[in-house]
Amino acid sequence: MTLQPYTSLPLDQGAVSYAYGPDSFPRPGVEPGRIDRFTIDDSTAYPGTTRSVWVHVPAGHDPLRPASVMLFNDGWWYLDPEGDVRAGVVLDNLAAQGAIPSVVGVFVDPGIRTASDEPKNRNVEYDADDDRYAGFLIDEVLPRVAALHTLEPDGHGICGGSSGGDAAFTAGWQRPEVFRRVIAFNPSFAQMPQGNPYPRLLSGGERRDLRIVLHAAHRDIGWNDPEWNWFAESLETAAALTRTEHDVRLIVGDGGHSPNHGGVLLPDALRWLWR
Structure with missing residues (x-):
């Protein structure tokens, strides 16, 4: 039995706001x-976009040893050591403890269309319900990372919040053979173009081999x-995930639409995904 310390509501x-x-x-x-x-400024999936990708490896990581990958949407926002999530700091600490394997963190910014009147391509990429974004990660991002480090072929994870949470969940749903571990912090399922498809799909009996951390504010x-x-x-x-026997952990917090609580939860979410 785990005894949790008392915290007043x-x-x-x-x-x-939650303390880290x-x-x-x-x-x-x-x-x-x-x-x-x-x-990446030559994307096939999203022509005309440019974006930055950061690759983080813990100290002492052997680039020749096959490693799993944890992808993070909204790249620098999640990597920034002074930001709300601080994922690079978290990965360093957990790897040093041996709490998770030596995971390569890949932080992918959403695309920018510099020649467009609406340069941000974030919602186009993140709120879609098809496999284009997952395919972009698999075909255009991971091969570039594999040129730097030896990667396991599958069993990777993906994390995001808000629309990035949609994208993380959809990437796992569309390509579970690659993205088996999913973290979705306060996802914006409601603003997907045709509405949230997942309760309907799950109630119809569809299932994926996924391990999912789902956070709601x-x-x-x-x-x-x-x-x-x-x-x-x-x-x-x-609810639909639990009714279909998915390996899901739901965390409900107070507060509004903010990355703060997700950032606080990230260390334990990663431990749970790789338990």
């Missing part, structure tokens, strides 16, 4: 990992509305 569910644990800060004696960066966008309710869509997706 806040009365105001909207004005809540020790694995979200540089730890004494843990050497920071190495970070390489490259640019109680005061997310539209939390008390009959439609466009981001909180309810996450709960309904989680």
Whole structure:
């Protein structure tokens, strides 16, 4: 039995921010990992876009030893050591503890169309319900990473929040043979172009070989509305996943549409995915 320390519930569910644990800060004696960066400006899946990709490996990682990959949508936003998620710091700490394997972190920015009046391609890539984004990662990102490091052929993970959470879940759903571990922090299922497809697909009996961490914020966008309710869509997706015997862990927090709670949860989410 695990005994959790007592924490009082806040009365105001909207004005809540969570304190980070020790694995979200540089730890004494843990050497920071190495970070390489490259640019993709010749995408086949998303022609006319350019984006940066950062590749993080923990200190002491052997590039010839086959490694699993954890991809992060919204690349630098998730890698930034001063940001809300600090995923590179977390990966360094967990690898030093032996809590997870020596995972190569791949941080992929959404595309920018520099010649367009609407340069941000984020929602086009992240909110879609097809396999184009997963195919882009598999065919255009991972081969570039494999040129730097020896990678396992499958069993990778993918993480994202908001629309990036949609993209993470959809990549796992579309290509579970590659992305078997999924983290979706307060995903924006409600704003997918045709609506959230997953409760319907799951109620029809569809199933994937996935391990999923799904986070919902109680005061997310539209939390008390009959439609466009981001909180309810996450709960309904989680319920459908449990009814179809998926390996899912649902975490519900207070607060609004913010990356803060997801960042706090990331160390334990990664431990659970690689348990």
